[in-house]
Amino acid sequence: MVADSLVVRFLVWGVTFFLVGTMQGVIQVMPDVRRWIMSTGGAGHMIDPLAHAHVNLVGGVVMIAIAVCYYILPRALGRPLYSMRLARLSLWGMAIGVSAWYLSMVTLGLIEGQMMLREGIGFFEAKEALQPWHALGFVIPATIMGIGHWIFIANVYLTVAKRPG
Ligand code: HEM
Numbered sequence: 001m002v003a004d005s006l007v008v009r010f011l012v013w014g015v016t017f018f019l020v021g022t023m024q025g026v027i028q029v030m031p032d033v034r035r036w037i038m039s040t041g042g043a044g045h046m047i048d049p050l051a052h053a054h055v056n057l058v059g060g061v062v063m064i065a066i067a068v069c070y071y072i073l074p075r076a077l078g079r080p081l082y083s084m085r086l087a088r089l090s091l092w093g094m095a096i097g098v099s100a101w102y103l104s105m106v107t108l109g110l111i112e113g114q115m116m117l118r119e120g121i122g123f124f125e126a127k128e129a130l131q132p133w134h135a136l137g138f139v140i141p142a143t144i145m146g147i148g149h150w151i152f153i154a155n156v157y158l159t160v161a162k163r164p165g
């Protein structure tokens with residue numbers, strides 16, 4: 001089935017995001033890393049939980065849940081997905097969105113956290129010093145991730161709603 005190759009791609013992306021998230025998990029339990037994260041407040045918060053939670057939950061759990069839906073739905077309904085094009089778009093929205101969110105949260109967190117410790121400033125000052133990159137680093141990946149989720153949701157509703165013949 002055409003949809004099955006897409007299912008495999010969702011699974012491979014999901015498992016890869018789990019690999020990244022669990023590797024981060026192991027790194028962030030190390031005492032020095034834990035101390036750095038705790039001492040940088042809002043900046044550390046971007047690395048854990050914002051990067052760690054989303055790469056594991058959105059990149060891992062949600063992408064594997066989408067793979068399960070795309071696998072089961074055509075079989076349960078006895079007809080193909082409403083749109084393979086939308087399904088492919090949802091794959092790239094999720095994969096690019098989660099990757100961009102992760103890289104953005106880790107990069108902003110590291111830069112702003114270092115600024116706070118080096119210059120003795122608070123999170124608010126560090127964040128303001130990095131504008132507009134701080135805001136764009138949230139808005140752009142969040143929008144791409146959101147579009148990835150909603151295209152998938154629309155495709156499921158349209159597949160269920162479309163009556164055969
Ligand atoms: C090797 C695997 C993992 C390790 C070592 C690990 C480690 C950690 C650590 C040290 C924290 C910070 C806890 C704190 O702030 O006190 C954390 C938070 C978190 N982890 Fe993991 N993690 C792992 C895998 C996962 C997976 C697979 C998921 C999800 C499917 C996950 C979801 C979360 C979430 C949602 C938080 C944030 C919790 C909160 O709101 O404070 N983690 N993890």
Ligand code: HEM
Nearest residue numbers: 045049050053054057058061062141142143145146147149
């Ligand atoms: C377009 C999709 C999403 C965007 C843009 C997004 C963004 C955010 C933002 C901005 C926060 C708040 C951070 C804060 O104020 O500390 C947050 C928290 C969180 N999100 Fe998401 N999120 C999305 C989807 C999801 C999904 C699908 C899940 C779970 C499957 C999830 C799990 C979480 C968790 C566990 C937290 C709490 C982390 C913590 O502070 O302990 N998110 N998310």
